Amino acid sequence: xxxxxxxAASLAALMxxxxxxxxxxxxxxxxKEQGFARIAIANEPPYTAVGADGKVxxxxxxxxxxxxxxxxxxxxxxxxxxxxxxxxxxxxxRHDVITAGLFMKPERCNAVAYSExxxxxxxxxxxxxxxxxxxxxxxxxxxxxxxxIGAPGGGTEEKLALEAGVPRDRVIVxxxxxxxxxxxxxxxIDVYSLPVLSIHDLMSKANDPNLEVVAxxxxxxxxxxxxxxxxxxxALRDAFDVELKKLKESGEFAKIxxxxxxxxxxxxxxxxxxxxxxxx
Amino acid sequence: MEWDWEFVWQIMPTxxxxxxxxxxxxxxxxxxxxxxxxxxxxARRSPVTALSRTVGFVCEFIRGTPLLVQLYFxxxxxxxxxxxxxxxxxxxxxxxxxxxxxxxxxYRAGIENVPRGQWEAAxxxxxxxxxAWIHVVLPQAVPPMIPALANYFIAMFKETPLxxxxxxxxxxxxxxxxxxxxxxxxxxxxxxxxxxxxxxxxSVVGLRWLEERYARMDD
Numbered sequence: 001x002x003x004x005x006x007x008a009a010s011l012a013a014l015m016x017x018x019x020x021x022x023x024x025x026x027x028x029x030x031x032k033e034q035g036f037a038r039i040a041i042a043n044e045p046p047y048t049a050v051g052a053d054g055k056v057x058x059x060x061x062x063x064x065x066x067x068x069x070x071x072x073x074x075x076x077x078x079x080x081x082x083x084x085x086x087x088x089x090x091x092x093x094r095h096d097v098i099t100a101g102l103f104m105k106p107e108r109c110n111a112v113a114y115s116e117x118x119x120x121x122x123x124x125x126x127x128x129x130x131x132x133x134x135x136x137x138x139x140x141x142x143x144x145x146x147x148x149i150g151a152p153g154g155g156t157e158e159k160l161a162l163e164a165g166v167p168r169d170r171v172i173v174x175x176x177x178x179x180x181x182x183x184x185x186x187x188x189i190d191v192y193s194l195p196v197l198s199i200h201d202l203m204s205k206a207n208d209p210n211l212e213v214v215a216x217x218x219x220x221x222x223x224x225x226x227x228x229x230x231x232x233x234x235a236l237r238d239a240f241d242v243e244l245k246k247l248k249e250s251g252e253f254a255k256i257x258x259x260x261x262x263x264x265x266x267x268x269x270x271x272x273x274x275x276x277x278x279x280x
Numbered sequence: 281m282e283w284d285w286e287f288v289w290q291i292m293p294t295x296x297x298x299x300x301x302x303x304x305x306x307x308x309x310x311x312x313x314x315x316x317x318x319x320x321x322x323a324r325r326s327p328v329t330a331l332s333r334t335v336g337f338v339c340e341f342i343r344g345t346p347l348l349v350q351l352y353f354x355x356x357x358x359x360x361x362x363x364x365x366x367x368x369x370x371x372x373x374x375x376x377x378x379x380x381x382x383x384x385x386x387y388r389a390g391i392e393n394v395p396r397g398q399w400e401a402a403x404x405x406x407x408x409x410x411x412a413w414i415h416v417v418l419p420q421a422v423p424p425m426i427p428a429l430a431n432y433f434i435a436m437f438k439e440t441p442l443x444x445x446x447x448x449x450x451x452x453x454x455x456x457x458x459x460x461x462x463x464x465x466x467x468x469x470x471x472x473x474x475x476x477x478x479x480x481x482x483s484v485v486g487l488r489w490l491e492e493r494y495a496r497m498d499d
Contacts, residue, residue, distance in 0.1 A: 084460020091463070111463050154460025172447050173457060179356065186359035188367075188447075 038095040046260040047101030059260040060099040084154015103223035109276035117224035120266035121195040122216035137218040138164030150174040150189035157193040298454030312376025317383030355446040371443040390425035
């Protein structure tokens with residue numbers, strides 16, 4: 001009985017700790033005072049990138065940096081995270097906002113407070129030269145019992161593949177873009193899926209004539225990301241939205257995202273409500 | 281954030297899937313470590329200096345570098361020279377090889393504990409070296425080392441989550457992927473801990489029994 005009691009007591013202790021940490025909130029005044037906002041990124045150019053010198057760039061952090069500056073927060077401090085770990089990390093107070101190309105999907109919209117759309121992109125496949133397995137959609141991968149797809153863990157592509165009916169053991173969770181291309185070259189996977197611009201960026205770096213790109217993937221919608229805040233930080237999100245809107249109207253938004261290859265018009269022509277409802 | 285039993289039951293089948301792979305990787309890795317460790321221990325005692333020196337150097341090298349780095353090497357670098365192993369095989373080789381260098385030390389201690397007189401007696405009885413190893417030395421050397429070996433296998437079991445880095449879908453990787461798509465870490469990670477604890481506790485009892493049974497055989 002003694003062990004039973006101990007287990008119950010420690011479980012209760014665990015619960016009280018877990019209950020105690022739910023009340024994180026970042027308000028603008030606090031961020032201004034500390035002088036920086038903590039952002040989560042993924043190091044997936046052109047969405048987010050970390051240079052050899054440690055400098056953070058990429059379209060999403062660049063937009064966030066400009067907006068936070070206008071809100072009076074001088075700098076952003078980035079930490080690299082897996083896509084799947086971003087929302088739990090946000091909820092656990094490890095960062096204040098996610099600016100990583102985390103596309104809006106209904107279940108994500110339920111978990112976080114998104115800003116208005118920032119970056120929009122379609123999905124793409126990287127395959128061996130000549131597309132030997134003739135992939136055009138996620139359904140094609142599900143239908144071929146030998147096809148293995150690589151996708152980022154907890155990313156949109158993993159979900160799309162699973163939703164299309166690819167069994168779990170044929171969806172290989174790839175830790176980062178470089179490993180994905182390497183695994184494709186080594187024949188560990190038959191197709192590697194990421195958004196169009198990310199695949200193009202990786203392919204130009206890999207510079208391998210034996211690989212080619214299939215884009216856009218048929219049947220996969222065009223997704224947009226937004227800066228993602230905690231549900232209780234709606235006030236901060238609204239302040240962010242106001243500046244984002246001004247940025248879009250003044251044309252500066254296009255100047256930031258278009259050099260990276262993103263379409264500013266695509267982000268301006270849609271809105272959060274549409275995107276959050278999109279996949280339903 | 282609250283504990284959700286319904287979610288626990290929902291993710292249990294997926295975790296059990298991963299747990300099977302964890303057990304499989306441990307058992308196979310232990311087999312590799314047990315056999316290879318013995319081979320290394322014998323090779324290091326070889327009178328051929330070239331062999332014993334080379335094996336000794338390789339062992340020091342493996343023991344002196346992190347397991348995670350070795351796994352990355354086996355999984356991502358070997359394909360460049362045409363060796364492409366499936367993730368689980370790469371993992372078993374990596375973890376088995378790594379622990380073989382440790383079990384080799386256990387074997388060495390066991391073998392050195394066999395009194396010199398036994399070797400001489402074997403020689404006097406006109407046994408070949410091979411016969412002396414198989415019929416005289418190893419039967420006396422192995423039982424006292426069983427508890428120490430088992431100890432390494434339990435340690436190895438707890439290292440298997442490293443295999444998630446080379447895309448093996450073992451317990452930790454399954455838990456991560458559940459957490460990734462449900463945005464909940466508390467249940468999957470707690471359960472991973474519970475699974476490992478359950479096996480470790482049972483193993484400790486088994487280990488104690490082994491010690492009773494073998495380690496004090498001389499008494």
